[in-house]
Amino acid sequence: MDKNSVYRTNIIGAGEAGVAISVDMDMNVVHKTNSLFWDTKGNDVLGATSLPFYGAYVSEEQCQLFGDVSGKKLLEIGCGSGQSLQYQGERKASELWGMDLSENQIEKTRQHLTACGLSAKLICSPMEEECGLPVDYFDFVYSIYAIGWTTDLEGTFSRIASYLKKDGVFIFSWSHPIHKCVVTEEDILVFKKSYFDESWYSVSLDESTLTLSDRKLSTYVNALAKAGFVIEQMIEQSDTGDSNSDFAKKAKMLPVTFVIKARKL
Numbered sequence: 001m002d003k004n005s006v007y008r009t010n011i012i013g014a015g016e017a018g019v020a021i022s023v024d025m026d027m028n029v030v031h032k033t034n035s036l037f038w039d040t041k042g043n044d045v046l047g048a049t050s051l052p053f054y055g056a057y058v059s060e061e062q063c064q065l066f067g068d069v070s071g072k073k074l075l076e077i078g079c080g081s082g083q084s085l086q087y088q089g090e091r092k093a094s095e096l097w098g099m100d101l102s103e104n105q106i107e108k109t110r111q112h113l114t115a116c117g118l119s120a121k122l123i124c125s126p127m128e129e130e131c132g133l134p135v136d137y138f139d140f141v142y143s144i145y146a147i148g149w150t151t152d153l154e155g156t157f158s159r160i161a162s163y164l165k166k167d168g169v170f171i172f173s174w175s176h177p178i179h180k181c182v183v184t185e186e187d188i189l190v191f192k193k194s195y196f197d198e199s200w201y202s203v204s205l206d207e208s209t210l211t212l213s214d215r216k217l218s219t220y221v222n223a224l225a226k227a228g229f230v231i232e233q234m235i236e237q238s239d240t241g242d243s244n245s246d247f248a249k250k251a252k253m254l255p256v257t258f259v260i261k262a263r264k265l
Contacts, residue, residue, distance in 0.1 A: 020201035023211060027151045030211045031101065031126050033202070034149055037210045038102035043081065046205075049145040050083035054173035055257025057238035057245070065171050065261045069093045074137040077127050077156075077164060077172075078146020079120075081236065082109030089118040094121035095137070098125060101149070127159070128152040135162045143172040148212065157227035164264045170229060171262075176255040178237065180214045184250050198234065220260065230260035 052060040070092035076085055079098030089096050092131075095163060099119050100106050106124045113120055125131035127150050142162050150156040160170055181193045195216065202211045224231060237253040240248040250256065 004172040019049065020203040022163055023200050023202050024163075025151060025200040027126075027128070030151050030200075032214075033209055033211045035101045035103075037181070038100075040208060046110070047225050048080050048083065049173075050080065050134070051144060052152055053144075054235070054259045055175070057240050057251055058173070058235060058257045058259060059239075062239060063233075063235055063259065065235075066091075066140065066142075066169075069140065071081045071099070072198075073134065073137060075099070075140060075141045077143040077160065078120065078149065079103055079109050080146070082112035082120075084142075084144050085109065085113060086116050086118060089113070096125075097133070099123045099125055099131065099133070100146075101126050106132050123172055126151075127156050129163065130159075133159075133163050136165055138163050139165060141168070141170050145173055145175070147172045148174040148215070149157060154223045154226055157223045157229070160228045161229060161264050166264060167228065168264045169261060170224075171259070173257055173259040174220075176258045177214055177216055178254055179250075179256040182250070182254060189250065189253055217258065224260070224262050228265050230264045231260060233261040234240040235259040 017060060042052055049055055054060065054063070071094045074088050074093045075097040077099055078087075079085055079100045082098070085096050085098050095120065098106070099122075100107055100109070101124070103124050106122050109120070109122055123131050123133065127146075141163055145250040147153075147156070157170075164170065181191055181195050182189050183192050184190075193214075198213050198215050198219065200211060200213045202209055223229065236258050238255060238257070240251050240252040247256075
């Protein structure tokens with residue numbers, strides 16, 4: 001391992017591990033790398049998290065963050081394969097919109113919703129960039145395990161605020177940053193990475209490469225405040241039930257997912 005390599009304990013929350021190479025953040029390179037990852041092996045390598053689940057052991061049934069969405073206009077950032085949009089469509093949302101970096105994911109979403117008898121307006125674009133979405137339009141913008149892929153968190157939150165009506169709600173989930181610092185060794189939790197390290201890195205998984213940064217919770221909170229949001233609720237708890245897997249044991253000791261509900265002022 002050279003001086004630019006570090007051991008990453010977790011990549012996106014389900015315990016993926018590997019050697020990561022520290023990299024300089026180049027927005028165009030990151031977009032190209034990550035869109036190729038999701039166009040090819042992303043779902044096979046990382047799977048897909050979708051509503052009603054916000055992440056491991058955290059669900060909308062438990063949290064009730066959305067409430068009644070019937071008649072509401074919803075936009076999903078990082079729509080993946082379309083299951084979360086299906087969930088909202090079946091709950092009688094009046095309009096479904098989705099955005100994703102990957103053309104392949106957009107097509108998967110389109111096919112999945114069509115098979116479910118639903119439709120959505122879908123846009124392939126990085127979440128950081130202007131893409132023609134209407135402003136002051138949506139009742140809800142949400143993102144399930146996708147926000148962390150942005151190269152510009154403050155810019156992304158600012159754009160999301162512009163899409164929402166006044167008093168509109170933004171809900172998102174992502175892998176908890178403390179989860180990415182800790183591994184289990186012989187039933188003991190051990191820190192392997194500094195919580196404060198937000199450097200960008202690339203890691204190869206199953207012959208595919210992705211590029212990420214692990215941000216602190218305060219980075220998300222401060223970016224929300226700067227974009228004009230007020231946080232109404234934050235979820236860190238895990239409901240592991242009777243599961244006794246190594247991952248569940250870890251989740252009983254520290255959060256693996258966080259969810260934030262914020263409102264546009």
